Amino acid sequence: MKSILEKIDLSADLPLNRIRVVLSHTSHPGNIGATARAMKNMGLSKLYLVNPKHFPDEEATTRASGAADVLENAIVVDSLAKALEGTVVAAALTSRRRELGPELMDARRCAAHLCDLAQTEEVALVFGNETNGLSIEEVSLCNLLVTIPTNPVYSSLNLAQAVQVLTYECRMAINTSVENVVERHQLATHEEIELFYQHLEQSLIEVGFLNPANPKRLMPRLRRLFGRKQLEKEEVDILRGMIKVMQKGKGKNGLES
Template sequence: MLSRIRIVLVQTFHPGNIGAAARAMKTMGLSELVLVNPREFPSIDATRLAAGATDVLENARVVSHLDEAILDCVQVVGASARLRSLPLPQFDEPDEMAQAVVQNADHAPVALVFGRERSGLTNDEIRACTHQVSIPANPEYGILNLSQAVQILAYEVHRAWRKRPESAFAYQRPVEATPPSREQFAHFQAHLGRLMHQSGFLTQPHARTEEQLQALFARAEPSRKELSLLRGLLSAFETYLPPDEK
């Protein structure tokens, strides 16, 4: 579905912004980029700022008119920094836009259109869209860089997509962050309790010290690797106990 969500940049002046936009797209799983009459492309600056997203640039299409970029789209959302007196549906919040875009992209291509760095989209270009979207910002300084605007709307689209059950999106948990099993945690707690008793740390049979320390480690939610380090630390301490205390 994300492959049917198209980013369209109209007459981008600085080629570096094209590269930065490509990078913003790739981080959010978007891959289709269309450039309408860019000042310079391909460009070394675009490639440099794309970082690892050069594949997005290599597959980008260059067209001479906005209509060529959106002709097959069922929804075209123009990003506008200010409200215009045009009779188009307006998304005041990007998340509302993203939900609609994701739903339409289930069936056919959709496009998010971004204008020039200085002047944005013209009224005629806005009229070519089906909707407008604004990014709420500081009213005293609401200026966003082109790639920043792409990043914000791409993030909202990805967020709307990953919230859908069928997306099967899952954060990748590093191996070292894998939580321990309940058996492993129980062994650690038993080891900790045994060492506290053997070392003489617990002197009052009815004190809740052991219970409180066990609760502390439970709240800390150590990973399997971290728990192993703690077990090693306890074992090291045990070597300093008198033989009859071990």
Template sequence: MLKPALPGEATQANYPQIRIVLVETSHSGNIGAVARAMKNMGLANLWLVNPASFPDEASYARSSGASDVLDQARVVGSLDEAIEDCVLVMGTSARGRKVPWPVIPPAEAVGKAAEYSAQGPVALVFGRESNGLSNDELQRCHYHIHIPSNPDYSSLNLAMAVQVVSYELRMHYLRGLEEQESRPYLGSMTSPEDPGWDVPLASVKDVEGFFGHLEGTLEAIDFHRRDNPRQLMTRLRRLFQRAQMDQMEINILRGVLSAVQKAAGDQPQAAPDSDSQVQDKDHV
């Protein structure tokens, strides 16, 4: 059963001038999978050249919620009709040819697509599942996009090929946002010093309080001797400082140490005056 998108479900395309063009797709399910790949990456401009079947249940089923992309897809009878108003056309190609043609990888291709889209429509053309684009069709393209897949098994599923190019478009779009707005769309978050971490980085005072607490606890359970320290605390310092602990993590560890001291029959160490309060066994 066909399931068109509900009102208000339309995708807001990152690059509305960039169209994904599929030529003579033989399996309608692949059209749905392409729509899903596009919507994942914020694209919505889909053109279909003489598909074997569309629209149908298989295309909507495989779209997995990207029915709005299918609803607004344009169906035309020829590649010429799909690209006649475009200022730039690039076609995917996996085969070498007798007459060399300008070939670029996906990351470079999307940069050109984004640049030219400011001047008019840009077409990214994908061929048939069985044999791709014909030589005549490829000669209508300004550039050929080559996805550098495994040469021993280079054939990509249609939706996979669209996903690769759509992903590169998404990354190009996000890098542009970062340059314009200084927002961390692509930045990693691996420690408390990175934007987005939920708890501040522990201060030197907090960390030193933890190390003192740790050493006292290890003494209380006869694991460490101050009169013969060897390199235990040096190595433990290196371990914990490498972790770049935040304030909550310091609190949790000190709560554990206090519980260990209590279990060992030792008086738990009082928390020093610090920027953060040490928590007890109910700290979580």
């Protein structure tokens, strides 16, 4: 057995080490344990829990069935924003297209995209509460929506089942993504993107384009617009530089008016 294991190249699994599984406001500890088991089956280890109702919990450990190490290393935070710190792309699981939401991908396409990015960057798969899923505010923090094609007359999936499907697709995706590593520019992190949106909103208020008393859907639409393009760090710097110039009232070609 040892000689067989020595021949296994684990370097191909490295992208999986950069994929976070984020569970938000999970109600049942058994689902957390089953999620840990599903993750370990497929070679993922980074579990983030946003305000779980019961954790740590004996039922979670029991349902983990040999994946207790994933639970022991789980990171518990009080907001989705904290769980996404350091990531460049977050894919939120949903069963439907949202009017002002990010781009919607099926599970296979999304997994391939995330694994490609995970060659060099941190990414996340985000799952909501068992009853209500993710809130509108939580979805707005994500770059992509991912859906699992199911029987249209019976589409309900258990939380751990959904995690198993997506982690399986990630496992399959690394077989091809590691063969096609391409040069890419550094993507902006979640925190950098959120600071850009805050800066943009502030500037739009200052120039009178956005009325904070009656904002309508301007910022969600702008989030959707920029969310279609996974912004690079340099691009965010350029956009924020443009905003600063406009705030200072500079004229053409960057000269003071």
